[in-house]
Amino acid sequence: MLNITNDLRQLKQLIETKAQHPYLLKYIQKPSLDDDKLLLLWGLFNDLDVLSEERNQYIISTMLVQIALDTHEIVSNSGEGIELPEELKNRQLQVLAGDYYSGLYYQGLAGVGNVEMIRILSSAIKKINDHKIILYQQRSIKDVPTLITTIKAIEASLIYKLADYYNQPAWIDISEDLLLLNRLHAEMRNYLKSGQSVVFDVLRDISFDDSNSNDVLPSEKEAQIRTQFDKCLRDARQSVKLSMQKLVNKNDDLLQRVNVILKQTESEAISYVKEG
Numbered sequence: 001m002l003n004i005t006n007d008l009r010q011l012k013q014l015i016e017t018k019a020q021h022p023y024l025l026k027y028i029q030k031p032s033l034d035d036d037k038l039l040l041l042w043g044l045f046n047d048l049d050v051l052s053e054e055r056n057q058y059i060i061s062t063m064l065v066q067i068a069l070d071t072h073e074i075v076s077n078s079g080e081g082i083e084l085p086e087e088l089k090n091r092q093l094q095v096l097a098g099d100y101y102s103g104l105y106y107q108g109l110a111g112v113g114n115v116e117m118i119r120i121l122s123s124a125i126k127k128i129n130d131h132k133i134i135l136y137q138q139r140s141i142k143d144v145p146t147l148i149t150t151i152k153a154i155e156a157s158l159i160y161k162l163a164d165y166y167n168q169p170a171w172i173d174i175s176e177d178l179l180l181l182n183r184l185h186a187e188m189r190n191y192l193k194s195g196q197s198v199v200f201d202v203l204r205d206i207s208f209d210d211s212n213s214n215d216v217l218p219s220e221k222e223a224q225i226r227t228q229f230d231k232c233l234r235d236a237r238q239s240v241k242l243s244m245q246k247l248v249n250k251n252d253d254l255l256q257r258v259n260v261i262l263k264q265t266e267s268e269a270i271s272y273v274k275e276g
Contacts, residue, residue: 068101124161155179174243
């Protein structure tokens with residue numbers, strides 16, 4: 001029986017070591033790992049008949065893809081207005097870093113000769129980028145189900161494609177639902193802190209088009225948006241509970257982490273509703 005805590009710690013160290021580049025780290029922040037995605041990947045591959053060496057390579061490569069996507073996301077969300085030379089340099093290095101991490105994933109899988117895994121992850125990258133365009137265009141999303149589908153695709157496509165390839169539908173469900181809940185929770189916190197959230201912007205566009213926007217007071221608009229978002233959050237929490245029931249092998253670390261997320265999102269959602 002593997003010690004999942006030690007296993008995850010070692011995987012994290014391997015990924016961080018792989019992603020280190022002294023020159024890049026002089027100018028840009030150290031890439032952060034999404035521990036929940038790492039945990040989900042570990043759970044998926046440990047339900048499969050895969051050698052530990054192959055499992056580690058697949059998990060490391062997938063997380064390097066995630067780091068690359070997250071790094072490029074930082075670039076796409078910055079750089080508005082006039083930039084100072086140093087800021088422009090940092091943005092250019094951020095792009096270079098994202099490309100570098102992408103190259104590492106490709107190099108790792110090419111080294112073990114797994115062309116099929118390269119194809120799977122490349123397909124996931126395309127799906128994620130396509131849905132990011134849909135999300136940030138905003139007006140191309142006409143209803144809440146489409147919004148939820150888009151967020152799931154952005155957050156979970158890497159794991160989705162792998163789980164689909166290995167015919168593990170239960171891992172598709174828990175990955176989509178848990179990562180959706182995480183994203184909604186992050187959007188809520190960002191909205192409360194700064195008043196900015198792409199998800200709240202989309203909900204606003206869905207609810208109020210140009211024809212009826214002027215007939216509703218700003219305070220009423222925000223109240224309706226908060227109500228809609230609260231329903232999305234509650235539905236996501238319920239979906240996580242149902243998805244966990246579908247897993248045949250529930251390791252203690254995943255159960256514990258899911259319970260922490262459910263309690264955290266519940267308590268902060270209550271505060272959010274009261275504040276609204």
